[in-house]
Amino acid sequence: MKPTLRNASQLQAAIIDLDGTLVDTLGDFVEALNRTLAELHLPALGRAQVERMIGKGSENLLLSAMAHLGEPDPAARLPVAWAAYQRHYLHVNGRFSQVFDGALAGLQALRDAGLPLACVTNKPLAFAQPLLHDKGLAGFFSHVFGGDSFERKKPDPLPLLKTCEALGTAPARTLMVGDSQNDGLAARAAGCPVVLVTYGYNHGEPIAEAPHDALVDSLAQLSEWPGLANVQRA
Numbered sequence: 001m002k003p004t005l006r007n008a009s010q011l012q013a014a015i016i017d018l019d020g021t022l023v024d025t026l027g028d029f030v031e032a033l034n035r036t037l038a039e040l041h042l043p044a045l046g047r048a049q050v051e052r053m054i055g056k057g058s059e060n061l062l063l064s065a066m067a068h069l070g071e072p073d074p075a076a077r078l079p080v081a082w083a084a085y086q087r088h089y090l091h092v093n094g095r096f097s098q099v100f101d102g103a104l105a106g107l108q109a110l111r112d113a114g115l116p117l118a119c120v121t122n123k124p125l126a127f128a129q130p131l132l133h134d135k136g137l138a139g140f141f142s143h144v145f146g147g148d149s150f151e152r153k154k155p156d157p158l159p160l161l162k163t164c165e166a167l168g169t170a171p172a173r174t175l176m177v178g179d180s181q182n183d184g185l186a187a188r189a190a191g192c193p194v195v196l197v198t199y200g201y202n203h204g205e206p207i208a209e210a211p212h213d214a215l216v217d218s219l220a221q222l223s224e225w226p227g228l229a230n231v232q233r234a
């Protein structure tokens with residue numbers, strides 16, 4: 001059965017994506033990646049190019065960047081690139097990024113409805129946790145899972161299914177909120193209803209083409225969702 005969003009009152013919990021949904025982290029990615037590429041004696045990439053490569057985790061970003069720059073064997077250089085990238089990312093983390101307008105209001109609306117919230121990102125946990133703390137968002141979440149928390153990342157449904165298990169909720173009653181096809185595909189495969197924001201990063205493709213039940217221009221719109229005030233915490 002296709003999940004429906006008509007019934008916000010039936011929700012038991014919500015899972016929220018991080019990059020491109022809660023925090024505009026493109027500046028952090030660009031900075032950390034270009035510092036890494038410089039160390040590898042490779043040229044820098046522009047913001048638009050980097051934006052298209054974000055979404056499937058850090059290793060994928062590094063491999064995509066090296067392939068784009070014509071590296072003959074990106075996988076062979078990955079261990080060195082990954083070590084440099086971790087160092088640079090942890091250093092720049094949060095310095096070139098900001099919470100999106102409306103994100104706080106959206107989180108507050110979900111919390112006021114009494115829904116437990118989990119953050120599920122493809123970002124490594126060691127990057128995600130300090131960022132959430134830094135931006136004042138950590139307190140909203142009972143669970144935070146990164147791209148390295150489970151065997152597979154979004155768009156695989158595994159992270160969402162494991163998170164529902166941790167929350168003790170049914171996937172069909174656990175809302176996914178994200179910004180990319182990785183969130184939409186993972187949610188569909190897990191059986192979670194899914195709201196996608198229109199302002200995030202989606203590999204340069206129209207977000208309307210990704211699986212979704214609703215699109216919002218701001219997370220603040222979640223507060224107007226009929227039924228949210230009457231969530232029946234079953």
Ligand SMILES: O=C(O)COP(=O)(O)O
Pocket residue numbers: 017018019020054055056057058120121122123124154
């Ligand atoms: O790190 C990424 O590639 C994207 O992370 P996200 O799942 O929070 O959008």
Ligand SMILES: [Mg+2]
Pocket residue numbers: 017018019020021055178179180200201
């Ligand atoms: Mg995202």
